[in-house]
Amino acid sequence: MSDVSSGRDRDRDEEGRARNARPRDGLGRPLPYGAEGVARQPEGVVRAPEETVAEAQALLDAGRPFHAHEVFEDAWKSGPDEERGLWRALAQLAVGLTHSARGNTAGGARLLRRGATGLTAWAEATGRPTPYGIDLPSLDIWATTLAKKxxxxxxxPDAATNAPRLRP
Structure with a gap:
């Protein structure tokens, strides 16, 4: 199947689903074909919650919040139903930082606030303000403060300099 607008064949995975194989930069922005990009996170990896937090923190610290979002998204999709709100909210924070670092002020602030609201709602509903050692109240403060800035x-904001600390 061809992409009519560009004249290129569409990138597809083994199952025939459309995939964009273009290289990407550290904030997940597509680069031209053939450019040197940042390795993408593999999709659909099932990790223990502690592994998810550690891997996401390392990516955040490296200034790669887009990639951290993908790690949180894997946990959101593969974790127990009662934790999906936690991982979704963490993914929203990472995407909010991504958009903010790309210069998208409206989208970045909106996603940071949405993630903070999701964390607060999840903590209140479950009575777990520090699941897996993640300090949800501090993340709420971090996200709302960065959204305001x-x-x-x-x-x-530089993604690495402004990366949140998931655990104290």
């Missing part, structure tokens, strides 16, 4: 048009 982004909306106030502070300089575009």
């Amino acid at each position: 982004v909306e106030d048009h502070a300089p575009t």
Whole structure:
């Protein structure tokens, strides 16, 4: 099947689903074909919660929140139903940081706030403010503070410098 707009064959996986195989930068933005990109996170990896947190933190610290989002998304999709809200909210925080670092002030702030709201709601519903050692109240403060800075048009935040600490 061809992509008519570009004249290129569409990238497909083994099952025939469309996939974009273009290389990407550290914030997940597509680069031109043939460019040197950052290795993508494999999709669909099932990790223990502690592994998810450790891998996501390492990616956040490296300034790769887009990739951390993918790790959280794997946990969201493969974890128990009662934890999906936790992992979804953490993924939203990572995407919020990604958009903020890309200069998307409205989208970044909105996703940071959505993630913070999701964490608070999940903690209140479950009575677990520190699941797997993750300090949800501190993440709420981090996200709302960064959202305000982004909306106030502070300089575009550097993803690594502004990465949250998931555990104290």
